[in-house]
Amino acid sequence: MIPTQLLHTIGSQVKTFAKDELIFNENDNAKNYYQILSGAVKMSNFNDEGKEFIQGIFYKEQSFGEPPLFIDVKYPAHAISLDETQLFIVPKDEFLKLLQENPDIHLYFTKTLAKRLYYKAIIASEISSQEPAHRILRFLDYLKNDVYNITNSFAFEVPYTRQQIADTLGLRVETTIRAIKNLEKQGKVKIVKRKVFR
Known part of the structure; x- marks a missing residue:
């Protein structure tokens, strides 16, 4: 920034x-x-x-x-x-x-663009080969760890709607809803007042 x-x-x-x-x-x-x-x-x-x-x-x-x-x-x-x-x-x-x-700002942009390329590579790999729940978890972890730099368990409130997650990962929204519910049952996410936390 x-x-x-x-x-x-x-x-x-x-x-x-x-x-x-x-x-x-x-x-x-x-x-x-x-x-x-x-x-x-x-x-x-x-x-x-x-x-x-x-x-x-x-x-x-x-x-x-x-x-x-x-x-x-x-x-x-x-x-x-x-x-x-x-x-x-x-x-x-x-x-x-x-x-x-401003070389320091230039370096910041280099790092930002590198993170986005890394994310695109992860998403491309997930879309082609992994189950929906796994795709969603990798996406949430990317946001939590690489975008927002949050480390505590369930401290990250996902800013995406279920529809937006589906549209990002090439999933149907119904599939996304079911997968998130299964992730909650497995203790990998929490849902509080319809908000997802990782």
Whole structure:
């Protein structure tokens, strides 16, 4: 994450998006860096049958959609605000200049992108070969350990809905619900007021 003070210093724009408002479309040219000040953003695309596949959900102080800025390609998915969302928006040239002038921030982005590549490799492997419960557990552990850096048992409240988990892992929502209930019976997750904890 780029410190907010630095974002203000370089004159980044802050823009508010209503719930379910499009931020950018799949195949749009990548022109800006986006960092979430408040709210949440979903990046996803649809297959030929109209089924949604969630590439990622991003929250306060996270950024999204950066890879195309580095390699001059179009966005591989569209981005939509899940709630009323405020974003810092930095033009591509300003963002790249900021990275050149701040090696520590540049290293942070390298690590962030490496984590996302690692996650994509895990998800691809799980989708092709593992049972739904195993896929879900690996996904929750990735979020808990690698994204949110939480170590205590059942201290991580999963920020995804059952539908969003299903759409991320290529599962049906009914399968996801059953698998999570089985994981609860096995003592691997807890469900409190319909919220899942790992």
